[in-house]
Amino acid sequence: MSTQQTTEIPEVSVTDYEVGQDNIQRFGLDIHNPVFPISASVIIAFVAFTLLFPTVADDFFGWLRPAITSTFDWLFLLAGDVFVLFCVAVVASPLGKVKLGGNDAQPEFGYFGWFAMLFAAGMGIGLMFYGVSEPVTHFSSSMAGGADAPLMGAAGDTEAARRLGMAATIYHWALHPWAIYAVVALALAFFSYNWGLPLTMRSVFYPLLGDRAWGWPGHIVDILAVFATLFGLATSLGFGAEQATSGLNYLFGVPDGIVSNIVLICLITAVALTSVVAGLDAGVRRLSEINMVLALLLLLFVFFVGPTSELLQGFVGNTVAYAKEFIPLSNPFGRADDGYRTGWTTFYWAWWMSWSPFVGMFIARVSRGRTVREFITCVLIIPSVVSIIWMTVFGGTALTETIGGFSGIVDASLETKLFVMLDQLPLQTITSFIGIVLVIVFFVTSSDSGSLVIDTITAGGKIDAPVPQRVFWATFEGLVAITLLLGGGLAALQAAAVATGFPFAILLLFLCWSTWKGLADERKQPFLEKMKAKGYKV
Numbered sequence: 001m002s003t004q005q006t007t008e009i010p011e012v013s014v015t016d017y018e019v020g021q022d023n024i025q026r027f028g029l030d031i032h033n034p035v036f037p038i039s040a041s042v043i044i045a046f047v048a049f050t051l052l053f054p055t056v057a058d059d060f061f062g063w064l065r066p067a068i069t070s071t072f073d074w075l076f077l078l079a080g081d082v083f084v085l086f087c088v089a090v091v092a093s094p095l096g097k098v099k100l101g102g103n104d105a106q107p108e109f110g111y112f113g114w115f116a117m118l119f120a121a122g123m124g125i126g127l128m129f130y131g132v133s134e135p136v137t138h139f140s141s142s143m144a145g146g147a148d149a150p151l152m153g154a155a156g157d158t159e160a161a162r163r164l165g166m167a168a169t170i171y172h173w174a175l176h177p178w179a180i181y182a183v184v185a186l187a188l189a190f191f192s193y194n195w196g197l198p199l200t201m202r203s204v205f206y207p208l209l210g211d212r213a214w215g216w217p218g219h220i221v222d223i224l225a226v227f228a229t230l231f232g233l234a235t236s237l238g239f240g241a242e243q244a245t246s247g248l249n250y251l252f253g254v255p256d257g258i259v260s261n262i263v264l265i266c267l268i269t270a271v272a273l274t275s276v277v278a279g280l281d282a283g284v285r286r287l288s289e290i291n292m293v294l295a296l297l298l299l300l301f302v303f304f305v306g307p308t309s310e311l312l313q314g315f316v317g318n319t320v321a322y323a324k325e326f327i328p329l330s331n332p333f334g335r336a337d338d339g340y341r342t343g344w345t346t347f348y349w350a351w352w353m354s355w356s357p358f359v360g361m362f363i364a365r366v367s368r369g370r371t372v373r374e375f376i377t378c379v380l381i382i383p384s385v386v387s388i389i390w391m392t393v394f395g396g397t398a399l400t401e402t403i404g405g406f407s408g409i410v411d412a413s414l415e416t417k418l419f420v421m422l423d424q425l426p427l428q429t430i431t432s433f434i435g436i437v438l439v440i441v442f443f444v445t446s447s448d449s450g451s452l453v454i455d456t457i458t459a460g461g462k463i464d465a466p467v468p469q470r471v472f473w474a475t476f477e478g479l480v481a482i483t484l485l486l487g488g489g490l491a492a493l494q495a496a497a498v499a500t501g502f503p504f505a506i507l508l509l510f511l512c513w514s515t516w517k518g519l520a521d522e523r524k525q526p527f528l529e530k531m532k533a534k535g536y537k538v
Contacts, residue, residue, distance in 0.1 A: 035219055036458040039226040040472075047479055050487040057487035065495035068502055069346040070338075076349040077332035077341070079505045083179040086512045087376050090186075095519040096373030101193035102526065107369035114366055115382055116292040127173070127390055128439045129239045133417040134172070134344075135395030136402060136409050139165035141340070148339030151328055162399055166314070167321035169391050171329045172345065174322065174384035177352040182379040183508060184360025187515040189367050189375070194522055198461020199364065201225040201357055207517040208510060221507065222457050225357040228500040229457075230473075230480055232354030233450040237481040238493040239415075240443040241265050246415040247436040251429060258489075262482050268440055269478030272447035273471055291441045298434050299393055305425050306397040314396040319388055347494055350501030353508060361453045372519065397421060447477050 050057040069076075090096055099105060107114070141148045142164045145155030150168035154160035187204035197203035202218030209217055241261040249256035303311055335341050367375055398409050398421040412420045422431045451474035456462060459469065484492040 035222045035226065035460070038219075039223050039458055040476075042227070043230060043476055043480065047476075047483045050483045054487055057492070061484075061488040061492035061495040065347070065491065065498050066342070068498045069342040069350070072502060072505075073342045073346040074332045076346045076353075076501075076505055077330065079353075079509055080176045080180065080349050081330050081332065082509060082512065083183050084175055086516075087179045087182050087380055090516070090519070091373050091376050095516070095523060096371065096376070098190070098194070098372045098519055098522050100189045100370050100372065100375060101368045105193065105369040107367075109366055112292075113289060115378075116289045126236065126239070127387065128418065128435065128442060129243050129415065130169075130173075131390055131394035131418065132398045132409065132421045133414040134169045135165050135391060136398050136417060137165075137414075138168045138340075139399055139402065140410055141165075142168075146339075147337055148343070150337060150340045150344075151325065152337050158403060162403065163317065163321040164325065165399070166318040166391065166395060167325040168329060168340070168344075169395060170318060170322040170388050171326065172348045173387040173391060175380060176330075177348070178380050178383050180349075180352045180356050180508070181359045181363060182376050183512055183515065184356040185363035185367065185379065186372065186375060187511050187518075188361050189364035190372070190515065190518060190522075192364065192461075193368050194526065195518070199361065200457050200461040201361075203461065204511055205514050207514045207521070224500075224503055224507070225457055226454055228354040228356070228504050229358040229450060229454050230477060231484075231496040231500045232351060233358060233446060233477050234481040234484055235351060235354070235493040235497040236446055237265060237268075237443060237477065238485050240439050240446075241268075241481065241485070243415040243418070244436050244439045244443070246413065247419050247432060247439070250416055250419045250423075251432050251436070258485060261485055265478050265482050265485075268443045269447060269474065271440075272444045272451070272478075273474050291438060291445065294434060294438055294441070298431060298438065299390065301427075301431060302397055302422075302425065303393050306393070307400045310400055311393055311396050315389060315392045318392050318396070322388070347498060350498040350505070351494075352501070353504040354497045354501035356504060356508065357457070358450050358453045361456060362449045365456075394418070394421070397425075447474055450474075450477055 138150055139161050142150065142153035142161035143155065143158070145153040150164055154164050184204075188199060188201070191197045191203045191206060192199040195203075195206070197206060200222055201224075202209075202213045202221045205218070205221060206213045212218065213221075238261075241264050245254065245256050245260040245264055248254035248260070254260060329345075363379065370378070398417065401421065401424050402409055406424065408420050408423075409417050418435055419432045422428050422435060425431065451470050454473045455470045458473075481493075484496055488495070
């Protein structure tokens with residue numbers, strides 16, 4: 001249903017924000033004033049400044065990330081805990097019975113396609129980059145003990161260090177990040193499908209802002225969402241380029257460096273543009289499902305040719321360790337493990353929050369027809385279980401090799417640890433090549449999904465904005481990733497994610513309040529029925 005009205009509704013002046021009413025349509029674009037011009041201008045200025053003054057940019061990014069993470073680590077950790085508790089509260093409450101899109105709505109995608117899209121868009125590149133490197137890094141730091149180790153480590157105790165390293169890794173990839181995505185996706189889907197508001201971030205604050213959501217407070221929210229999405233994506237694309245070029249260098253001797261990274265980003269952006277033009281169903285869904293199959297094949301291969309019995313035991317043991325350490329790792333206050341907390345957890349939470357407008361809106365677009373309870377449960381539990389399995393298989397295999405006396409994985413750089421681990425298994429050239437393909441296709445799905453989301457925001461909530469506009473944003477995603485790599489490498493990528501994630505940590509706390517209020521009102525009487533009862537056409 002739609003809320004395009006012939007009679008003004010004072011309580012919800014959606015007519016004042018009817019998409020397209022305040023848009024400028026020129027040169028094949030559908031520009032929503034002032035979100036598009038401000039967002040585009042700032043992004044273009046950022047790219048130009050960083051390219052013209054790389055030394056200044058490098059110094060700035062080198063200062064930015066530690067400045068934010070060391071000062072506001074408690075805020076990021078506390079916010080992450082709030083989001084998990086919010087999801088649990090909604091599922092356990094009667095609010096979970098609300099159906100996204102109304103009682104007659106039916107899901108547009110089956111479970112497999114739905115899971116494939118939300119998972120590929122949510123964490124694909126990250127799991128490939130950190131699936132081996134993070135468990136090994138936490139194990140090594142735990143063996144050494146000290147502030148860089150999670151919970152100060154387990155110095156000298158190999159098995160304790162292994163359990164703690166896996167628990168600390170799973171903590172970063174299970175409930176907390178998916179709770180961040182879930183609260184944003186739920187809010188967007190609910191206010192769009194049940195209240196008929198535009199599919200954009202400003203709409204989720206309507207219960208708190210009222211008609212001001214269509215004015216400058218709403219403009220600011222949407223502009224921040226564009227920045228967060230673009231820089232969060234650029235971080236992931238930069239990581240993906242680093243890993244893919246390192247893999248190509250490891251396998252085929254392709255030169256590894258900034259030039260190779262830039263060339264790869266350009267090539268993959270070109271492929272992503274093709275997928276963007278194809279659209280959501282033909283492009284993103286198909287690529288996501290292909291990548292899910294490839295990822296499953298690689299996972300099964302490593303599982304069966306690796307230490308299978310240890311991995312089976314490890315899944316249970318790692319899950320138990322995660323549950324045991326969940327509260328200590330989630331504690332935002334009184335922690336002594338500064339290096340782990342600020343260098344890992346705070347960065348991750350900021351990264352997930354900067355990604356949340358992108359992943360949340362994408363999940364919302366493919367989740368119509370689900371009940372709130374089904375939606376949160378699936379978005380929270382299914383990807384968390386898959387993350388535990390993935391980390392157990394890849395990280396567990398790497399730890400078995402490491403504990404067995406092979407030091408190559410520990411000594412390798414973060415981006416090559418996966419390929420060094422696969423090199424210890426049969427068919428290493430084939431599996432490493434599949435790993436590179438996975439990174440590249442995850443790269444593509446993230447880029448085209450992100451451009452569709454940014455396009456929706458800057459077009460005032462339209463989901464069918466002109467193709468040239470989607471091409472513009474997909475192109476600039478690649479440009480920003482290149483710019484950040486030139487302006488400081490991985491440190492710049494991480495700094496950008498943290499900087500854009502910080503304001504969203506605060507916004508998302510208010511989003512939870514707004515969503516709860518909206519769901520509670522919907523339970524009393526559906527919004528559209530209330531408007532009909534008042535005699536308005538909806």
